[in-house]
Amino acid sequence: LTQDYIDSHTFSSKTLVTKNKAQEHLVQTLNKYGVANAPATVYINGHAVKNTTLTAEIQDPGGVPHNGISYQWYADDNLVDGANNKTFLLTQNHIDKRIKVRVIFKDLMGVSENRFSAPTNLVANEITGYFKGSAVKGLKYATETFTGTTDESGAFKYQAGERIKFYLGDLYLGQSLAADILYPSDIAASNLEMGNIVQLLQTLDVDSNPDNGIDVSRFLTKNTKEYLPYGTLLQIHINEFDASKTLVSEENAKQFLTAQIENDRDTNGYTKNTSLEKDTHYFTYDATGRRTFEIPTLACAQINCCQVSVLKDGATEDEAIADQNRVIRFSVQQQFQHAVTIKIQAIGTQACYYKPPIAGSIQALDQTHKTINAQGQGNNSYPALKVLKSNQHYYLEEVISNPGSPDIKIKTIKSIGLTPARHIKHTATKVKYFDKDGVDAHANSIKVYDYLKNVLNMDSYNDKGGTLSATTNYLYPRFDMLSCGKRSDAGSWFNAFSGGNRIFYTPAKPEYGYEASFASVINVAAHEWGHSVTNSFSKLAYSRESGALNEAFSDWLGIAIKQHYSTGVKSWTIGLNNHPPLRSIKNPSSISRGYSSHQTYKILKAGKVYQPTLAEIIPYPDTYKGENWHIVDENICVQPSSCGNDYCGVHYNSSVANKMFYLLSVGGTHNGITVTGIGINNAMKVALDANKNQWTRVTTFHDAKAGMITSAGNDVINGINVAEQVKLAWEAINVLDSNKSGN
Secondary structure, rough: OHHHHHHHHHHOOOOOHHHHHHHHHHHHHHHHHHHHHOEEEEEEEOOEEOOOOEEEEEEOOOOOOOOOOOOEEEOOEEOOOOOEEEEEOHHHHOOOOEEEEEEEEEOOOOOOEEEEEEEOOOOOOOOOEEOOOOEEEOOEEEEOOOOOOOOOOEEEEEEOOOOEEEEEEEEEEEEEEEOOOOHHHHHHHHHHHHHHHHHHHHHHHHHHHHHHEEOOHHHHHHHOOOEEOOOOOOHHHOOHHHHHHHHOHHHHHHHHHHHHHHHHHHOOOEEOOOOOEEEEEEEEEEOEEEEEEEEOOOOOOOOOOOEEEEEEEEEEEEEEEOOOOEEEEEEEEOOOOOOEEEEEEOOOOOOOEOOOOEOOOEEHHHHHHHEEEEEOOOOEEEEEEEEEEEEEEEEEEEEOOOOOOOOOEEEEEEEEEOOOOOOOOOOOOOOOOOOOOHHHHHHHHHHHHHOOOOOOOOOOOHHHHHHHOOOOOOOOOOOOOOEEEEEEEEOOOOOOOEEEOEEEOOOOOOOEEOOOHHHHHHHHHHHHHHHHHHHHHHOOOOOOHHHHHHHHHHHHHHHHHHHHHOOOOOOOOOOOOOOOOOEEEOOHHHHEEOOOOOOOOOOEEEEEEEOOOOOOEEOOOOOOOOOOOOOOOOOOOOOOOOOHHHHHHHHHHHHHHHHHHHHHEEEEEOOOEEOOOOOOHHHHHHHHHHHHHOOOOOOOOOOHHHHHOOOHHHHHEEEEHHHHHHHHHHOOOOOOOHHHHOO
């Protein structure tokens, strides 16, 4: 602050008070009125990685002086001689040590400060890897601790165990576990995507001669956020970068990559296997327990070249492919003197190069149980997530002892590529390196299991200890297809679904605005497991009224489990956080959808059959055969179909049953009928009993009502006759004897 500033902004007769005078007055005033001067806080900015410069930062309510600060740096509580600056360079001497800094100074209020920072994580070594096929210059990359650009050798920096993402300008190419050498086949989500990456890079090479390396550094300033096309790469995609370049054919691009990989890899010590044969290895356990097997493999010009089948007591126990460290890794629980058979074969068109399986030591099951503090997508955190740890690797698996019955397994795997379906384990050497969508999926499967057991008294979803298996990163559709009159490229959908008593999550689709997958929300996870419950008992047919009940039951379980684990205001909507809800249990008609060109269904309007017009906005119905009800009669909805009529209204008429469940849970008045709520968990118990014991494949809304009344029996909760409230809840949505078929 200067006198000139005072003269130009206030009265020129005022003379600027000196800084010392102002500070002295401030200190006297604060001391006079007893205002506390909180102690300083010291932080260290920078990652604890070799060759990184750390910086001390001080925050002090009493003010931080510009000079007169003493800095002292420590490595594992030992003072580092000569380290007395604000910054500190990490060297080889600091590897595997924790760094902290001490600061000594007098703040601007005259108070002496002597404070330590919190220690850093253990200092890690900086590792150099190379993006090849051939060496690619000018790709942006990012890990948890490093960002940068690959040089003419394709070099990038990383820490062991980190994931790395690559970009062409701002075009996202893919990601992988960081390793000493990475190829496009390592970072691609599918072989189709790998083909697009190699075509793109070879085509855009500055001199069109990838034999001497690929240089795409001229696109570093391109800052339009983009994503690879899901389908075939075309010349129009190349033109967005450089219209002077002609697209290299997919065949030529893959041949070049294959030659580069074959030239790079050292096959010494590896066994070559082709798809015409299987190599078999046997391991007998000399004790009961779990052991980890690891099979190192070599890179190839497709996203995976090796697959393992694991047999236990003659039955297939597991199948796996190489993870992004090119290691096929799995763990198997087995009994004393029993054997595990491992069969290795090539997949696709290229040979599999592998080393013989490496068997870890046998561990008792209780030795492998671990509880970790893990981070999911977004703000999801799980401070007590149950996993397995075997031979220094964590697995997103949980094995629950089940006396008198087989152990219950909860496992989460990661799908790789398109068809045929193949997967790897979710595994990591450090908790922070787990895929976050895998953490979410695993945590939510455990939550579903715990709710089924502790609230609904069920032994897993089938009441027989069934394995809860969730698959993340599942690309869908599995091949290019026409869907509802439009082309859908393989892997382009964003969804979650149930199949074969397993659940599947597609990856996040940031290009569509979905930064997290559906694995991130418990209500969707529980909804999908709800289908497994129904599939195990009533097997409600997936069309017309029975199909709507199928969807509704899953929504009920989804919302019940969501509320069970939530605090504060209870939500009654299904869907992703920070996105418009898919459905509302409380107020179905608050959500609408548009009528599309491929749709043919008809609804009720003012009691009459109505054909919606193109793009007409239609609210979800909340009353049986009321406004906006999808007509399910066979003479109008002749053939159930996914595109034309939503299998005769399964996702839309389900909202009517959802309204019933809301009323039964918390009470309320609807269509002039008042219901007294019995609590959401009690409502769920009645619905589950009906699904298990009363409903059948062809149950209608009226049948569902009768079944739930029977399941309620003579129960009385807090003086409330449960069966009577079940009856009223269904009548409130207009499921009346007077509109029952045949009356």
